[in-house]
Amino acid sequence: MDQHNPNLQTLEQIRELTAQFEERAEAVDVGGPGNALLEKNVRALAATGFYGARIPVEYGGLGLDSETNAECQELIASACGVTAFTQQQLHSGGHYVGQSANVDVKRDLLPKFSRGEVLCGIAFSHLRRPGPPLVRVERIADGVLVNGEAPWVTGWRFLDSFSLGAVAPDGRIVYVYVSIPDHAKTLSVSEPIRVSTMDAGDTVRVFLRNVVIPEKYVLFEREPDFQTRADFNNIAGPVHLPLGCARGCARHLRLTGQQRKRPLFVEAADHFEAEVDLVRDLARSWSGDRAAEPEYKERALAARAGAIRLAMRASEACIAANSGAAHLLTNPAQRRHREASFYATVAQTPDIQATFIEAVTYGK
Ligand SMILES: Cc1cc2nc3c(=O)[nH]c(=O)nc-3n(C[C@H](O)[C@H](O)[C@H](O)COP(=O)(O)OP(=O)(O)OC[C@H]3O[C@@H](n4cnc5c(N)ncnc54)[C@H](O)[C@@H]3O)c2cc1C
Known part of the structure; x- marks a missing residue:
């Protein structure tokens, strides 16, 4: 094996981890929320730098090619679904931070995601729902104010932060980075949502009441049909x-x-x-x-x-x-x-x- 090729090296590490994930997959599955075995899997991936899989090397990531990344995703899903889904949400959270125009924020956060020091989840699927927006954002001095409810956020128990999609009064979509400890008074969550599959994933509903996001953590703003076009x-x-x-x-x-x-x-x-x-x-x-x-x-x-x-x-x-x-x-x-x-x-x-x-x- 070429030790200097991050694609081959990561594939090898993921293959080894996958065998361990499969051995404990039933225990994770029936263990429900608060499951220490799922956290063990999530952190084992973090320790290999895998959350930097698609983060460019200049930001401390592995910069894997898309085929290697896809193979790693398949391997993990072939062993344990809830581990595969939860780790995928952590890649998505980082992906949105990677689209920020603020290079200082990327220099600060992306290496931490890559080293697995900061686990960043994602809350955006509510943007697909028709009707009044579930999460709203408005401009204030030096940042934005966020209100509403994000119906699904996976991995809550071990998340440090999450990327959040919200809708402005003019319909434009704004993505923000929410550092959870910074908003102890304005963020609250439901009990873990009980589900027949991926139950161990610690998925919660997040309530946001006047959450103030500083300007540097306003990741980007896009036209109202951004999510529809991204999905297409x-x-x-x-x-x-x-x-x-x-x-x-x-x-x-x-x-x-x-x-x-x-x-x-x-x-x-x-x-x-x-x-x-x-x-x-x-x-x-x-x-x-x-x-x-x-x-x-x-x-x-x-x-x-x-x-x-x-x-x-x-x-x-x-x-x-x-x-x-x-x-x-x-x-x-x-x-x-x-x-x-x-x-x-x-x-x-x-x-x-x-x-x-x-x-x-x-x-x-
Ligand atoms: C266990 C679990 C964990 C999850 N974790 C996360 C997470 O971490 N982050 C995250 O962002 N999401 C998460 N999700 C959300 C997941 O991706 C969604 O289930 C998926 O996007 C479908 O959304 P929904 O179930 O909320 O349905 P909806 O959004 O209500 O509906 C799905 C689709 O149907 C369309 N639709 C709905 N109602 C109508 C209508 N009346 N007329 C026409 N079209 C309609 C919507 O436009 C949408 O395209 C999680 C879900 C589960 C079950």
């Missing part, structure tokens, strides 16, 4: 967690087939693995840089819905292969089945929702 350019982007889930299901099927001498299971594993490669290629070839092409939307949606369907189908095969034991809460097939269902809703837009429902309804 990234239709086939969020495929790696469902593809990882399908890979984990295939691995489980193969092992079960070998242990029980059931070649059918092994053949199914071969089939799902081949299909993962096909869907990944489709998603890669319909990335946002082709958004102006007439067939872009249809093809990219097919890739995204295809990845979710694949994870669900592979997990259904795992359920059947495990017979009645599949329904034990501690069974890996059971966990993977619930993880697969999660990917049908995450980063959901009306187009993705419709494409997926049509696919499962009409077998498209």
Whole structure:
């Protein structure tokens, strides 16, 4: 192995960690909120510098290429869904700070994210909701004032900060960086939201009452349709967690087939693995840089819905292969089945929702 190639070095570290994550995945899954094992996984990734995966080297990050990063995401998701989702939120939080025009803020924060010293979550999915904005922002002297409720923020127990999307009175979208200890009096949170999958993720609803964000932490401001356009350019982007889930299901099927001498299971594993490669290629070839092409939307949606369907189908095969034991809460097939269902809703837009429902309804 080339010790100086960060791509190869990180892949190797993630492979090793993935094996450990898979061993404790059921314990994490059933452990619920406040789960020390999830925090152990999250911090183990931090210790490798992985939260700097896509942060440029000049800001202390690893600057991994997109294919290596995607493979790491798939590997983690193939082992433990809640670890994969939680760590992904930490990359997203850092990504928004990376878009700040304030070089001093980036010089201060990005190396801390990369070293895993500051864990930064994300709260932005509410920007997709129609109707009055859930989180509002207005200009004040030397900064902005934020009010409202962010319905979902994952990893709360170990977050130091989060990037937050809010809407200005003129409809423009403003992203701010919220350092949690700085706002003890104006930030409050719900109890962890109990969910059937990713329950260990310590996802909370965050209430913001007159939160004053200093100017340096106003990351950027964009036109009102920013989120819609960003989603359009990234239709086939969020495929790696469902593809990882399908890979984990295939691995489980193969092992079960070998242990029980059931070649059918092994053949199914071969089939799902081949299909993962096909869907990944489709998603890669319909990335946002082709958004102006007439067939872009249809093809990219097919890739995204295809990845979710694949994870669900592979997990259904795992359920059947495990017979009645599949329904034990501690069974890996059971966990993977619930993880697969999660990917049908995450980063959901009306187009993705419709494409997926049509696919499962009409077998498209
Ligand atoms: C366990 C868990 C953890 C999560 N963690 C995070 C996190 O850390 N950070 C974060 O930002 N998000 C997080 N999410 C949010 C997740 O990404 C969302 O589930 C996803 O974006 C869908 O949003 P929603 O469920 O709030 O649904 P909605 O936003 O209500 O709906 C989804 C889509 O349907 C459309 N829609 C809704 N209502 C209508 C309507 N009446 N008419 C037409 N279209 C409509 C919306 O425009 C949107 O595109 C989390 C979710 C879960 C379940």
